[in-house]
Amino acid sequence: MDSFLVTGPCRLEGSVRIGGAKNAMLPLMAASLLTAGTCELENVPDLRDTRTMMQLLAGFGVRATLGDGRLAIDASRVESFEAPYEIVRTMRASIYAFGPLLARFGRARVSMPGGCAWGPRPIDLHLRGLAALGARIRIEHGYIDATAERLRGAEVSLTIPSVGATVNVMMAAVLADGRTVIENAAREPEIAELARALRAGGARIEGEGTSRIEIDGVAAIAPFSHRVIPDRIEAGTFAAAAAITGGRIEIEGCDPGHLGAVVDTLRGCGAEIVCGSGRMAVAGPGRVKASNVETGFYPGFPTDMQAQIMAVLSIADGTSTVVDRVYPDRFTHVPELCRFGARIARDGNVAVVTGVPRLEGAPVMATDIRASSALILAALAADGETKILRVYHIDRGYERIEEKLGRLGARIRRVAG
Ligand code: UD1
Numbered sequence: 001m002d003s004f005l006v007t008g009p010c011r012l013e014g015s016v017r018i019g020g021a022k023n024a025m026l027p028l029m030a031a032s033l034l035t036a037g038t039c040e041l042e043n044v045p046d047l048r049d050t051r052t053m054m055q056l057l058a059g060f061g062v063r064a065t066l067g068d069g070r071l072a073i074d075a076s077r078v079e080s081f082e083a084p085y086e087i088v089r090t091m092r093a094s095i096y097a098f099g100p101l102l103a104r105f106g107r108a109r110v111s112m113p114g115g116c117a118w119g120p121r122p123i124d125l126h127l128r129g130l131a132a133l134g135a136r137i138r139i140e141h142g143y144i145d146a147t148a149e150r151l152r153g154a155e156v157s158l159t160i161p162s163v164g165a166t167v168n169v170m171m172a173a174v175l176a177d178g179r180t181v182i183e184n185a186a187r188e189p190e191i192a193e194l195a196r197a198l199r200a201g202g203a204r205i206e207g208e209g210t211s212r213i214e215i216d217g218v219a220a221i222a223p224f225s226h227r228v229i230p231d232r233i234e235a236g237t238f239a240a241a242a243a244i245t246g247g248r249i250e251i252e253g254c255d256p257g258h259l260g261a262v263v264d265t266l267r268g269c270g271a272e273i274v275c276g277s278g279r280m281a282v283a284g285p286g287r288v289k290a291s292n293v294e295t296g297f298y299p300g301f302p303t304d305m306q307a308q309i310m311a312v313l314s315i316a317d318g319t320s321t322v323v324d325r326v327y328p329d330r331f332t333h334v335p336e337l338c339r340f341g342a343r344i345a346r347d348g349n350v351a352v353v354t355g356v357p358r359l360e361g362a363p364v365m366a367t368d369i370r371a372s373s374a375l376i377l378a379a380l381a382a383d384g385e386t387k388i389l390r391v392y393h394i395d396r397g398y399e400r401i402e403e404k405l406g407r408l409g410a411r412i413r414r415v416a417g
Contacts, residue, residue, distance in 0.1 A: 003388055016238050020069070021228055023231075027194045029053045031221075033104060038072055045231070059080060085143075107147045135148045152176055163190065175227060176217040200224040204218055239273070240266065240268035242283065294323040304413050310351060340359040359378055
């Protein structure tokens with residue numbers, strides 16, 4: 001298992017190019033299962049999760065090839081309908097195979113995803129939504145088994161605007177008989193992206209990006225070609241890197257329109273941010289200002305940026321609070337940040353961060369994708385050397401982050417063990 005060695009403190013300067021969005025690409029890859037031909041995706045980051053999804057698709061008999069950011073997926077032949085435990089446990093988004101398999105073939109068997117290092121992550125809304133469309137669902141031996149001769153459109157009202165449930169129900173509904181209405185749908189840009197790609201394949205979808213999505217089922221979805229949107233969380237992480245190091249970073253190939261809450265929050269911390277078309281310039285403050293941050297569903301502050309903003313606030317002048325309203329247990333980074341000398345007290349879904357003037361390098365352990373990037377941010381600002389263990393978590397969601405940071409002046413290297 002690789003580790004990162006980071007020597008700080010440093011002040012990052014230069015420009016960085018953002019890759020395609022992991023959370024847009026994974027549903028698009030799953031959606032290719034709806035088509036009996038070859039879908040083409042562009043601007044595909046070569047992440048560990050991309051490879052895991054390719055492996056999952058290969059298990060169904062689907063051929064997928066990736067090179068130069070282009071991914072071709074040929075789902076004309078599907079021979080298996082099972083997403084096995086070995087893959088699902090490493091990537092929960094494997095559950096995205098469920099809706100498309102059921103819609104196109106009338107059957108799907110997917111291992112129950114477990115919890116995460118940071119708490120339970122139920123899938124009841126996915127299952128209730130698919131059951132409303134007529135799927136017969138049984139849970140046995142750790143697997144969800146579902147069958148349906150033909151899905152029928154229905155009204156699906158989500159009690160929480162879950163991204164995953166919206167994706168799964170939308171993918172199933174495009175091939176169902178009649179009209180499906182998803183109420184309280186997730187409004188994340190990745191959902192709108194999926195709708196656009198499916199529409200390119202002939203799906204009839206309206207209202208994506210709002211809380212009410214209407215889908216009129218069609219007989220078949222044709223193979224689609226699509227360019228993946230920029231990763232708003234990667235862009236936000238580099239913006240946070242400028243803030244925590246007092247640096248100046250030009251973030252290129254991003255969509256500032258997807259980053260409103262992150263930009264507002266970092267400005268509140270004292271960063272100067274200029275947004276342009278497809279780019280953003282971020283200059284960190286001399287000393288970070290304390291700020292209160294609450295995560296929320298889009299367009300709220302993303303829970304996927306909560307750990308990174310907490311790292312920034314750990315060196316603020318004053319006391320901040322960070323509340324996670326989406327994933328109340330997502331705080332595994334707190335004890336690790338404290339190893340750098342950060343002063344953070346957690347009570348339920350609230351963390352109180354008492355800013356300290358400086359952090360100190362320390363050995364720490366990555367526990368999930370975003371927690372790992374928070375540890376890198378802290379290490380960049382900390383005095384001395386930090387060793388971050390288990391960086392495979394970060395490789396799931398960031399493409400060659402050490403190379404990108406190195407070009408901005410960070411002293412970071414990957415070591416085996
Ligand atoms: C997606 C993102 C993840 C992000 C999260 C929230 C992908 C691959 N992952 O995860 O990076 O952190 O959105 O923005 O896009 N819930 C239920 N029942 C369900 C489903 C969800 O109670 O069936 C709850 C969850 O516990 C959570 C909330 O709904 O409290 C939001 O979860 P959801 O939007 O579904 O997250 P994911 O799709 O898993």
